[in-house]
Amino acid sequence: MLDDETQNAAVKSTMEIIINAGDARAFIAAALDNVGDFDYDSAKANMEKANDKLVIAHRLQTQKLQTEAEGEDVAYSVLFTHAQDTLMTIMSEYNLTKKLITVFEKRDQQLNQTKEAHDETK
Numbered sequence: 001m002l003d004d005e006t007q008n009a010a011v012k013s014t015m016e017i018i019i020n021a022g023d024a025r026a027f028i029a030a031a032l033d034n035v036g037d038f039d040y041d042s043a044k045a046n047m048e049k050a051n052d053k054l055v056i057a058h059r060l061q062t063q064k065l066q067t068e069a070e071g072e073d074v075a076y077s078v079l080f081t082h083a084q085d086t087l088m089t090i091m092s093e094y095n096l097t098k099k100l101i102t103v104f105e106k107r108d109q110q111l112n113q114t115k116e117a118h119d120e121t122k
Contacts, residue, residue: 010075013063014060014077014080015083016056016057016060017061017087018057018083020054020056020057020060021053021054021057021083021086021087021090022090023053024049024050024057024090024094025090027047027050028050028094030042030046031043031046031047031050031097031101032097032100034046038108040101040104040108043101044101047098050094054087054091054094058091061083061084064080
């Protein structure tokens with residue numbers, strides 16, 4: 001069994017994963033709102049902020065996994081399992097949103113080119 005100090009540090013680290021992943025989700029939601037407003041620069045800026053938070057969360061997760069891989073005793077934690085699930089879900093949301101930004105931006109560029117060509121023929 002882990003001592004209280006080690007267990008408290010593990011819980012704090014796990015909560016930091018959840019918090020940073022949650023912050024990333026908020027930036028992703030804002031980016032999607034930006035896409036709805038055709039503001040792709042702001043969407044990309046929010047995605048950069050989301051990425052920064054995901055990198056922090058992923059590093060924390062990796063540190064814990066490396067600790068166990070190095071042979072240190074790591075107690076099973078439902079909270080850590082939840083943190084991993086949350087992080088992986090939000091990383092999927094990040095990847096999908098990043099792709100959606102590209103798709104919508106290309107679509108809007110194509111529509112604008114088509115409109116400009118149509119306007120020139122008038």
